[in-house]
Amino acid sequence: MDISFEHVTHVYSPKTPFEKRALDDVSIHIPSGSFTSIIGHTGSGKSTLVQHINGILKPSNGTISIGDFVIKANEKKQNLKALREKVGFVFQYPEHQLFEETIIKDVCFGPMNFGVSDSEATKRAEESLKLVGLPSSFWHRSPFDLSGGQMRRVAIAGVLAIRPQAIILDEPTAGLDPRGREEILSLFKDLHKNLNMTIIMVTHNMSDAANYSDQVIVMDGGKPLMADTPQNVFAQAERLRKVGLDIPESMEFLKMLTEKTGERRTITAFTLDETADAIIDILNGGKEHV
Amino acid sequence: MEKIIEVSGLSYRYTEEHPWVLKDINFTVNKGEWLSIVGHNGSGKSTLAKCLNGLILPQRGIVRVGGYNTADEKTIWDVRRLVGMVFQNPDNQFVGATVQDDVAFGMENHGLPREEMIKRLSEALRLVKMDSFAKSEPHRLSGGQKQRVAIAGIVALQPLIIIMDEATSMLDPEGRKEIIQTVRALNKEHHLTVISITHDLEEAIHSDRLLVMNDGQIIREGQPRDIFKSTDLLKKIGLDLPFAIKLRNALRAKGVPLKDTALFQEELVDELWTFHSNM
Incomplete structure (x- = not known):
């Protein structure tokens, strides 16, 4: 499932004094099964960009294709539910969205929303909790008694249980301690490698972008400044520094x-x-x- | 050296069914020092921070701030006047409609006269280098700028101690640098005592003293240079090591005969350079 943007522009609050062009004629390509990191200064358009991939935002101009799905500006609402089953989104601090009485129920919530039967949802939940490495002795406990890192893994299991083909991560390690960071990043590295999942990660950490991705997209002022291998991107220290990024x-x-x-x-x-x-x-x- | 905070025999748990989150904690903070508290998520760091300005009262033991016992209701506001706290999320602590309203909020709560407020407001904004944003609205600011406004709000109350509870963890690298530079200047030039709860070891190595917490206890206390010699212990409790130490260890494993003292990257560069010029 390749993902591509063709001449995508997004304008917030158009025709008001607060009008802001957050994406400006963006054309990028994210190959199926790749691990792509998106870096950029605060306000460079990273989050706006990834929110187009599962239809949270619609383009003001241009076309986005996600496999067979095509989202065009000014076209009627598509079947976004089917798109969101293919593209999972792990928001910042996803553990704030946990709400169920038990961990297993919380993880089942996602697949059941997509019409999966009780027994199938439970099966998928167990499978996902195993993937994120949460021992079965925890599954029937409340998610609120877990540590921050564990809660985040439960929230991620909830997205995995939908069995998406691509997953978007918006700063997945923010606020975690070093061990928690390492656990989360190796989890996605494995999902990428073993299940051939497409991973799109928004990050402020240059070392993580360098060590985990095949492709790095650098955003600046709503435009992609570079889209290349980490080796080629980080060889250009001066250009990165000009847009407020480090190596x-x-x-x-x-x-x-x-x-x-x-x-x-x-x-x-x-x-x-x-x-x-x-x-x-x-x-x-x-x-x-x- | 003058002790500004004294903690003795402090224990705390959230409810009786829960285990103790803090277990018999003893330490002191010197006036004017930069103390970092490190430990993994859930080690009790943030609970401890909340004990230091009386947001949480000890169930056992005593916490004294500037001589006041935090458990004494009569002086709790004196304690809070001495201790300012910067929290993790910049969006959760912005209450004013503009930068200047936000900084004034704390002073209004403390009932300062208007002339005094105006004077302190401009001073505080100048100190955090946000004076040109006085009339800006919060959504026009970056995370780092919002955190600097939060710090200005604290500075305006002229506290002796500032506690940062992972105050940089939600910021981008540039925002993080801004905050560290701001607080370092307050510490060095205005002798504010700084207590920083952090996961950022590159920040922690610059502090005067470090406390390492694990499972509700202080397991190590000392200067960063000494503490980071215990690499195995730190790894075991889920902490990372500063980059210079990791690199030094990797080089030693490959047979480069380096000393085990370098803590800052600059030191390691110098040591390697000496090697290079002698070859």
């Missing part, structure tokens, strides 16, 4: 070091291991690499 801390570190040693080159390294190898190369006299 991953591994590359910041290499930059500090190469400024001292007087080598004028950009080294792309994202993981600790790659960074350590790049440093050893520099210490060995800066032989060519990468």
